[in-house]
Amino acid sequence: MELLSGADMIARFLQDEGVEYIYGYPGGAALHIYDALFRQDKVKHILVRHEQAATHAADGYARAAGKPGVVLVTSGPGATNAVTGIATAYMDSIPMVVLCGQVMSHLIGDDAFQETDIVGVTRPIVKHSFSIRHPSEIPEVLKKAFYLASTGRPGPVVVDIPKDMTAPTERYEYVYPKKVKLRSYNPVTRGHTGQIKKAVELMLKAKRPVFYTGGGVVTGNASEGLTDLVQRLGFPITTTLMGIGSYPQGDRQCLGWLGMHGSYESNMAMHHADLVIAIGARFDDRVTNNTSKFCPTAKIVHVDIDPSSVSKTVRADVPIVGPAGSVINEMISLIQGKDIAHPEALTEWWEKIEGWRAERQGKLYEPSNEGEVLKPQEVVEAVYRATRGEAFVTTDVGQHQMFAAQYYKFAKPNRFITSGGLGTMGFGFPAAMGVKMSYPDDDVVCITGEGSFQMMMQELSTCKQYGVGVKIVNLNNGSLGMVRQWQDLNYKSRHAHSYMESLPDFQKLIESYGFTALRVHTKEELEPALERALADKHELVFLDVYVDPHEHVYPMQVPLGAMRDMLLSKTERT
Amino acid sequence: MRHIISILLENEPGALSRVVGLFAQRNYNIETLNVAPTEDATLSRLTVTTNGDDRVIEQITKHLNKLIDVVKLVDLTEGNHIERELMLVKVKALGAARDEVKRTADIFRAQVVDVTPSLYTVQITGDAGKLDAFLQAMAPVGILEVARTGVSGIARGDKVLSL
Known part of the structure; x- marks a missing residue:
């Protein structure tokens, strides 16, 4: 029997759980835990420069590696700084365990120094939370936290740890709990076979089917199965922003992604479909536009692991509650040896879709001419070419995010790492750090904008400390591009506070940390700069790319319209 | 439509706030709320009355079920059930009204x-309707204070809400 203090139990548990990295920032209430981490060398602690970055880095790690990201912060401001990152992970169903220091138990409720009711603050943005009430509970509570974070529909779990629970003088028996059980938590492991049969019948009979798949396929590791299913049936597929890469984007059957800034052919196909097969997607408002006009002729099959996602905004005709992977596999075995009932209708459907595709071919944006200011879209295309489509790409939020999603064609899941649900500016750079640490030999590119980057740029210091070689492509248009676009469209171009008056000299800024930064103004400079940036995988390089501030993201769905109602450029609409 | 949802909840600190928070966070309505321990020390029973169409009620029960502290729940209004609420009322009882209050009671x-x-x-x-009717009858006499427990309920027949 081994006796350990609460703090040592935490360190030991993290080792036994196989945690590689923990992102955090020390402070009074967490110091016993920090001391315990100091006295071991299996779990690597990464000291960030702001707690929000710790959560984003852990989040990026989780999205790329498919394992829970782990965060350690102190009480009060340490914990509240982490809140945006917790909410980001919650909205995108990312597994994360956040350990928060707390003031001594006897001080709780007294408004003690650095006291915040973090369990209360985070209650609406966590899958679950725990408060440690006795040091001996630590191993079991932590196991529960990891179990909850990573199973079912994943999400962040907060563990609040009063300082006296980790006191070095009090020791208790430590046993690593291999398994835990929660009587009220039994995530589904498979879908209802009867419902899956019904869905497959509809699929085989469909004349204008379309798959619409989301982040659930990525987190459920179901991309291979999905690709197989879609290719066997020969149906078109569109993904959500979160589902990008769950089906190879370059493939003919892939129509790109859908929704507010989705591709023309995706949104048209959705609108005209007679069957929508939604898997691991949640019909959110950025996808559906006006739900009362959504897919007027389609029957809807909805597969989701979370029953509360099914029929939440759009009523499903065939609801299936289950994990994407097992449901897809069951679908595959059910269609085996069967033919679709209307192959001629499917051919016609494809002709229609190819027609939509052709309509917009070559009209998506106008590339710059020699010597002219660059278009953000062509920068993303150049990044795509330079990294051969194999990079991990993280983004912040805004126009650059949409351009990255539109013009970087992802062939694999877990590669496009973006804050889809919460839309958190500041996410991209720290997320890239988290990815790069677990994939040191891959290209990790953060496509960002000068507004977003400035929200978390203090992390340059973290990158310096740990030698994190991420590549930052700053699409610098000197303004908050997406805000400006909305102001152009809805506020007669009154650009209220969407212009960045006093930008730093990014090159000097980056150089002050000892990194390389290059300024890029034109097409001719772009490719050599990218080549230079990607030359050494372990070197952080920052490209400050000046792009056209007048560019808008299109297509753009018309508010309150149907899927097919889109602005296609500044002058065209459907 | 009005629904009565009874929940078996882990008897843990903060469990109640998760349930109440869910209603606030998702813009659902709580009309009455009643919570007390059960014969099993690890469980509380919470009964909430709420309003909403079928879609809203479906979402409410799904989201409640998602809460880790919610062990089991039943929408009592889906079947035959007994609904009770207890009320204590202070009413003016002077002169002729004194007899009147007693008779009405x-x-x-x-x-x-x-x-x-x-x-x-x-x-x-009684059920909420009976209590409302009593208050209406007492209104002319003068109601000074009302304390209601909120609705508690149980299914009729063999159906049992337990683990």
Whole structure:
């Protein structure tokens, strides 16, 4: 029997759980835990420069590696700084365990120094939370936290740890709990076979089917199965922003992604479909536009692991509650040896879709001419070419995010790492750090904008400390591009506070940390700069790319319209 | 439509706030709320009455079920059930009204449980409709204070909400 203090139990548990990295920032209430981490060398602690970055880095790690990201912060401001990152992970169903220091138990409720009711603050943005009430509970509570974070529909779990629970003088028996059980938590492991049969019948009979798949396929590791299913049936597929890469984007059957800034052919196909097969997607408002006009002729099959996602905004005709992977596999075995009932209708459907595709071919944006200011879209295309489509790409939020999603064609899941649900500016750079640490030999590119980057740029210091070689492509248009676009469209171009008056000299800024930064103004400079940036995988390089501030993201769905109602450029609409 | 949802909840600190928070966070309505321990020390029973169309109620029950602290729940209004609420009312009881209050209380099978020279404290149990009717009947006399427990309920017949 081994006796350990609460703090040592935490360190030991993290080792036994196989945690590689923990992102955090020390402070009074967490110091016993920090001391315990100091006295071991299996779990690597990464000291960030702001707690929000710790959560984003852990989040990026989780999205790329498919394992829970782990965060350690102190009480009060340490914990509240982490809140945006917790909410980001919650909205995108990312597994994360956040350990928060707390003031001594006897001080709780007294408004003690650095006291915040973090369990209360985070209650609406966590899958679950725990408060440690006795040091001996630590191993079991932590196991529960990891179990909850990573199973079912994943999400962040907060563990609040009063300082006296980790006191070095009090020791208790430590046993690593291999398994835990929660009587009220039994995530589904498979879908209802009867419902899956019904869905497959509809699929085989469909004349204008379309798959619409989301982040659930990525987190459920179901991309291979999905690709197989879609290719066997020969149906078109569109993904959500979160589902990008769950089906190879370059493939003919892939129509790109859908929704507010989705591709023309995706949104048209959705609108005209007679069957929508939604898997691991949640019909959110950025996808559906006006739900009362959504897919007027389609029957809807909805597969989701979370029953509360099914029929939440759009009523499903065939609801299936289950994990994407097992449901897809069951679908595959059910269609085996069967033919679709209307192959001629499917051919016609494809002709229609190819027609939509052709309509917009070559009209998506106008590339710059020699010597002219660059278009953000062509920068993303150049990044795509330079990294051969194999990079991990993280983004912040805004126009650059949409351009990255539109013009970087992802062939694999877990590669496009973006804050889809919460839309958190500041996410991209720290997320890239988290990815790069677990994939040191891959290209990790953060496509960002000068507004977003400035929200978390203090992390340059973290990158310096740990030698994190991420590549930052700053699409610098000197303004908050997406805000400006909305102001152009809805506020007669009154650009209220969407212009960045006093930008730093990014090159000097980056150089002050000892990194390389290059300024890029034109097409001719772009490719050599990218080549230079990607030359050494372990070197952080920052490209400050000046792009056209007048560019808008299109297509753009018309508010309150149907899927097919889109602005296609500044002058065209459907 | 009005629904009565009964929940078996882990008897843990903060569990109640998760349930109440869910209603606030998702813009659902709580009309009454009643919570107390059960014969099993690890469980509380919470009964909430809420309003909403089928879609909203479906979402409410799904989201409640998602809460880790919610062990089991039942929408009592889906079947035959017994619904009870207890109310204590202080009413003015002076002059002729003193007899009137007592008579009305008898009609409602309510009991006068405390008396002063100027008021009666009346205890009444029943469903929410009966309690409302009693308050209406007492209004002309003068209601001084009302304490209601909120609805509690149980299914009729063999159906049991337990682990």
